[in-house]
Structures are given as structure tokens and as C-alpha cells.
Amino acid sequence: MITVSSVSLSFTHDGQIQSVLDDISFEIEAHDSCAIIGPSGCGKTSLLFLLAGILQPDSGTLTITGNPRCGTILQNYGLFPWKTVAENIGLGLTLKKAEKTKTRQVVAQLLEEMELDGFDTHFPGQLSGGMQQRVALARALAIDPEILYMDEPLSSLDALTRERLQNLILDIVHKRKITAVLVTHSIEEAVFLGKKIIILSRRPARILKVVGNPGAVSPDYRQSDQFFHQCIRLRELLKGEINGQEA
Amino acid sequence: MGRKRDIFIAALVLLAVWQVFALLLNSMALPQPWAVLVDLGSKLADGSLIDDLAVSSMRALAGIALALAAAVPLGLIVGAEDHIGKRVSPFIYLLYPIPHVVLLPLIIILFGIGNFSKIFLIALIVFFQILVTTRDGARSIHRNYFHSIKTLGATRLQMYRHLILPATLPKIMTAMRISVGTSVAILFFVESFATTTGLGYIIMDSWGRADYISLYTGISSMALLGFTLYLILDRIEQHVCRWMSDH
Numbered sequence: 001m002i003t004v005s006s007v008s009l010s011f012t013h014d015g016q017i018q019s020v021l022d023d024i025s026f027e028i029e030a031h032d033s034c035a036i037i038g039p040s041g042c043g044k045t046s047l048l049f050l051l052a053g054i055l056q057p058d059s060g061t062l063t064i065t066g067n068p069r070c071g072t073i074l075q076n077y078g079l080f081p082w083k084t085v086a087e088n089i090g091l092g093l094t095l096k097k098a099e100k101t102k103t104r105q106v107v108a109q110l111l112e113e114m115e116l117d118g119f120d121t122h123f124p125g126q127l128s129g130g131m132q133q134r135v136a137l138a139r140a141l142a143i144d145p146e147i148l149y150m151d152e153p154l155s156s157l158d159a160l161t162r163e164r165l166q167n168l169i170l171d172i173v174h175k176r177k178i179t180a181v182l183v184t185h186s187i188e189e190a191v192f193l194g195k196k197i198i199i200l201s202r203r204p205a206r207i208l209k210v211v212g213n214p215g216a217v218s219p220d221y222r223q224s225d226q227f228f229h230q231c232i233r234l235r236e237l238l239k240g241e242i243n244g245q246e247a
Numbered sequence: 248m249g250r251k252r253d254i255f256i257a258a259l260v261l262l263a264v265w266q267v268f269a270l271l272l273n274s275m276a277l278p279q280p281w282a283v284l285v286d287l288g289s290k291l292a293d294g295s296l297i298d299d300l301a302v303s304s305m306r307a308l309a310g311i312a313l314a315l316a317a318a319v320p321l322g323l324i325v326g327a328e329d330h331i332g333k334r335v336s337p338f339i340y341l342l343y344p345i346p347h348v349v350l351l352p353l354i355i356i357l358f359g360i361g362n363f364s365k366i367f368l369i370a371l372i373v374f375f376q377i378l379v380t381t382r383d384g385a386r387s388i389h390r391n392y393f394h395s396i397k398t399l400g401a402t403r404l405q406m407y408r409h410l411i412l413p414a415t416l417p418k419i420m421t422a423m424r425i426s427v428g429t430s431v432a433i434l435f436f437v438e439s440f441a442t443t444t445g446l447g448y449i450i451m452d453s454w455g456r457a458d459y460i461s462l463y464t465g466i467s468s469m470a471l472l473g474f475t476l477y478l479i480l481d482r483i484e485q486h487v488c489r490w491m492s493d494h
Contacts, residue, residue, distance in 0.1 A: 054394045072398035074391055082413040082490045091409065092399040123490040143399075 002028040002051065002147070002179070007060030009046055010204075019204035020046050024060070026198055026210060030146075033173055033180040033216065035194025037187065037234070039241050043205035044183040045075070045151050051181060052149045064147070068179075071140030072149045076156075078136045079124040085135050086111070086120035092143040110138040114168075130161040134168075141172065147179045154189065166192055167219045174217065187238070191230045192222055199234065202241055209237060275459050283463040290464060296449075300468055303438065303446040306362065307430045307472065310369025314426065317370075318377035319419060325378075326385025327411045336382075343379055347372045348436065355441075365437040372433055373426040377419065384418030385411055417491055420484045427480060431473040446472065 009021040020043040028034045038044050049055040050062060052072045071092075079088050086107050087094075093103040111117055114134040124132050133153055140148055153169070154162045170193060173180045184190050190197050197211040213230055215221045262280050269279040290296035325335045351368055358364040388411065396410050438447025449465035485492060 049394070052398050054397055070398070072395075074395050074398075076391060078391070078395045080392065080395075080410065080413070082416070082488075083409075091396075095396075095399050095401050095405050095409070125490065139399075149398075 001030050001065045002181070003061075003063040003065075004051075005061050005063075007050065007057045007062060009043070009050065009055065009057050021050075021057075022204040022206050024205065024207055026207060028179060028181060028196065030065075030179050031177045032196060033182070033194055034196045034198060035182045035184060035190035036198045036200065037184055037190040037238070038200030038205060038208075039202045039238065040185055042200050042203050044185075044200060047200070047205070048149055048151050048181065048183045066146075068146035069143050070147045070149060071143055071145030073133075073136045073140050073151065073153045075152045079132060079139070081123060081125050083123075084120065085116060085122050085124065085127070088124065088135055089138045089142050091139060096143070106142050107138075110142060114138045129157050130165065133157065133165060137165075137169070137172075141176075144176075145178060147181070148173065150180070150182045152184055153182070155185070162189075163222075169193060170216075170219060187231050187234045188222075191227060191234060192216060197234065199237055199241075208241065211237075275457075278460050278463055282460050283467055286460045287464045287467055296464070296468060299445050299449055300472065302444045303434055303469070304472055304475075306365050306437070306445065307369060307427075307434050307476065309366045310430055310433075311373055311423070311426055313366065313370035314374040314377055315423070318374045319381055322378045322381025323385045323407060323411055323415060326382040326415070327388075327407070332382070332386070339375075339379065339382070343375050347375070348433070351437070360441040365434075365442075368437055369430045369433045373430055376426055376429060377422040380418050380422035380425075381415055384415035388414045417488050420480065420488060423480055424477070427473060427476045431469055431476075435469065 004027070005025045007021060007024045008019070010017050010019045012018075024047065026034075036044050036047060046055060050057055051064075052070065080091070083091065089110055090103045090107045093106060107120070111120055114137065116131065116134060116138065119127065119131065124135060127135065136153065150169075154165050157165065166189060169180070172178070173193075180193070182190070182193050184193075191213060193216060195213055195216045197213050199208040199211065200206070201208045211230070211234065215224065215226050215230070221227050265280045269277045287296070321335075325332045325339070348368070350371065351364075354364050354368055354371075358367060392410055392414065393406070396406055401409065434445070435447040435450065438445035439451045442448050446465050446469045449468070450462055453459070453461035453465055
């Protein structure tokens with residue numbers, strides 16, 4: 001279980017202290033999926049960086065029970081352009097000094113699962129955006145994570161590729177019983193992938209509302225009335241925030 | 248190979264331009280290229296030029312290797328470790344713009360007039376070129392790459408191996424290209440006195456004897472040396488920066 005209580009974070013920019021996150025508290029149950037959504041620039045990525053251990057909070061506590069293996073997919077620059085697809089996928093295992101035969105086995109399996117067969121010796125720069133994201137997903141999965149952090153993993157993709165990868169993520173998260181935390185600015189994506197949706201205010205981010213979304217377990221959900229109603233509800237909640245920002 | 252053919256054509260054009268100027272000028276100071284090529288060929292064939300070519304190559308290569316071995320690790324550390332960079336960069340800032348050639352008297356007093364002084368001066372000058380480029384390269388790595396490798400659990404040493412060095416390699420290769428040109432130029436300077444071997448000596452000696460064909464044989468050999476080093480670098484770059492050319 002992930003427990004965030006009263007977490008605040010600020011950055012110093014040009015000598016001025018800017019508050020980014022203000023008194024954030026929430027919980028994510030193990031094997032659950034949670035989407036974090038909010039206006040752009042509100043501090044979503046910073047919150048994910050805190051969870052992934054890239055940043056440390058100024059105050060408050062962040063507890064993750066057990067000592068789970070964590071995989072992370074970052075928005076850009078996640079893959080190393082100088083490493084081949086296979087080297088990228090196996091990097092987590094290489095760094096942990098896993099046996100080479102084991103690494104090779106895991107990589108081969110993931111290449112197949114992500115439909116990347118035959119691309120193992122390619123470099124990321126030679127792949128399409130959708131393929132690169134599948135490599136990033138494969139790399140995060142290679143260490144067999146119990147928690148998967150994703151920062152706008154699909155933001156640069158076209159609509160159809162995006163839907164396909166959303167289905168893939170949903171499928172993997174359920175099959176492997178992964179606790180998934182997803183940061184996104186897309187309402188549909190949040191409703192499709194998050195059984196719990198945390199809506200953040202504009203900067204400094206506070207929690208506006210936590211919405212339960214129990215339907216987000218099957219790919220058919222996308223076609224249901226419930227899905228549309230949730231999207232409309234989220235849009236209303238976010239609209240107020242964005243209008244407030246412009247005012 | 249189109250590129251090889253283009254280089255060959257460019258060489259022919261340069262020889263033609265040389266020929267035209269030699270005919271127009273009609274001076275002993277600019278012999279015709281065929282006379283120089285015949286002299287160069289016969290000296291290579293009878294082995295009289297081989298020793299000098301070997302000595303000069305050794306001096307240039309040893310100088311570059313020495314500089315590379317010192318400048319790359321230092322440049323990577325100064326560029327990647329902020330606290331070290333802050334302390335060391337002011338020294339680089341002050342020492343880099345000095346024309347290091349002027350240190351020759353000091354180097355000769357310290358190390359004598361043998362080969363080492365010559366190699367050391369080449370190394371010293373090339374050192375700063377590689378150091379500054381490597382440092383700037385390491386400094387400009389996007390911080391998301393660091394986030395990415397951090398989430399995979401890399402140690403600091405692993406970051407150097409999998410991220411900082413490979414990301415900086417293209418810049419290092421550029422620095423090497425510039426260094427090849429510089430080292431051959433310095434080679435001429437350091438071989439123009441206190442030695443009776445090397446291509447620089449041949450040029451100075453022929454000049455003194457007003458043997459202009461031999462003088463141009465020396466110049467052509469130096470050009471050949473620079474060109475060969477360039478070709479070797481090309482090969483190395485194609486190998487270590489494969490990810491950049493394969494797009």
C-alpha cells in the first residue's frame with residue numbers, strides 16, 4: 001500500500017520559492033490502479049517523481065509498505081538512444097547484475113509480449129513513437145515490478161495507437177497484479193485506467209477530489225454509458241479549475 | 248561507396264589546382280605535384296621516409312592518447328558532478344585561453360629535449376580542447392536521463408558507464424577530430440628544432456637546403472598523416488556512435 005500524508009514540495013526558481021504541492025494526502029491499495037489528473041503544469045509529474053523516489057518532499061511522509069520492486073515510465077527521454085532495444089529493455093537487470101542468460105530470457109519474452117520481435121538490435125531512434133513506448137513499458141516490466149509508475153506514457157501518440165496501448169497496459173496491470181500509478185492530462189485515459197482518480201487543482205496542487213471508478217477493469221468499459229458519465233463528471237470538475245486559472 | 252568516390256574526386260581537383268598554380272607561378276618555391284608525388288613514392292619505396300613518418304605518427308598518437316586518458320575522465324566528472332564542476336571550472340576558465348605553446352621553454356627545462364617533451368606539449372594543448380568539450384557534453388545531458396536511470400537503481404559508477412560516457416561520446420569524437428588537426432600542427436612546431444627525425448624536421452631541413460621538392464614531400468607526408476588519423480577516427484566513430492548514424 002502507498003500512503004501519502006500531508007506532503008508538500010516547493011522549488012526555488014530565480015531565487016524565489018515556488019510551492020508546487022500543498023498538503024497532499026491519499027492512499028493507494030496494493031494491486032489497485034490510480035490515475036492522477038490535473039491542469040497542465042500543476043505538479044502531477046512532481047508528485048509522481050516523489051512516489052518514484054526521484055524527488056524528496058519538503059514536509060510530510062510517504063510510506064510504501066513492504067519493499068516493492070518499482071518500474072517507472074517517464075514522459076520523454078526515458079529510453080537511452082545509444083542502447084539497442086534489447087539493451088534498453090534489459091538495462092534494469094544489467095544494473096542489478098542479473099545473470100546474462102536470465103536477462104536474455106526476460107528480454108526475449110518481453111519482445112514477444114510487446115510485439116517487438118525482430119527489433120531487438122534496432123536503436124530507439126529508428127522506431128515509431130508507439131513502438132518506443134512499448135519498449136519503455138517492456139523495460140519497466142523487465143524487473144517484474146510490483147508497482148508501476150507512469151508519467152504521461154502515451155501523450156505523444158495518435159489516437160488509435162494510444163487506445164491500443166491503453167488496452168495493453170490494462171491487460172498487463174491486471175494479469176501481473178501490479179499496483180499502477182498513472183499521471184495523465186487525458187480525461188478518457190484517467191477514466192479508462194484508474195480505479196481511483198485523483199484530481200489535482202492548479203499550482204500549487206491540492207487534491208480537489210478523489211473519485212472512485214470501479215469500472216476501470218475491462219477494455220469493454222470504454223463503450224459503456226458509465227464510462228461516458230465519468231468522463232463528463234471529470235470534465236466538469238476540471239473545467240472549473242482551468243477557468244479559474246484563466247481568470 | 249559514394250563518399251569514397253567523392254573524396255577521390257576532391258583529391259584530384261586539389262591536385263589539378265596545385266598543378267595550375269605551379270604552372271602559373273613558375274617558381275622553384277612551388278614545384279609541380281607530379282615531381283613531389285614521384286619523390287614521395289620513391290622515398291616511401293626505399294624506406295628513407297618511413298622512419299620519419301613513424302616517429303611523427305608515434306609522437307602525435309602518444310600526445311593524443313595521453314591527453315585523452317587525462318581529459319575524458321576529468322571532463323566527465325567536472326561536467327556531471329555539480330559540486331566538483333563549481334570548484335574546477337574557474338581554473339579551466341583561466342587556463343584554457345593561454346596559448347600553451349609558449350610553455351615550451353618550461354617543458355624543455357623540465358623534461359629535456361627528447362621525445363617526451365614533444366609528446367607532452369602536444370598532449371597539453373590537445374588536453375584542454377578535449378577537456379572543455381567533454382565537460383560541456385557531460386553537463387548538457389538532459390536530467391530526465393538521470394531520473395530514468397535512477398529509477399532503474401543505478402549506482403553512480405553505473406551512471407558513468409551506461410549514461411554519462413555514452414551520451415558524451417559524440418562530443419568527445421568531435422573534440423578528437425579537432426585534436427587531430429591541432430596535434431599535426433603542433434608536431435611541425437616541436438619537430439622544427441632540437442631533433443633530426445620526424446616530418447617537421449624534414450620540412451625545416453629541406454627548406455634550409457632549398458630542396459623544394461623534398462620540402463613538399465614533407466608537407467604532403469604531414470597531410471597524409473593527418474588524413475590517415477582522420478580516417479581512423481571515422482572508423483572508431485562509426486563503431487562507438489553507431490546509434491547516431493543508423494537513422
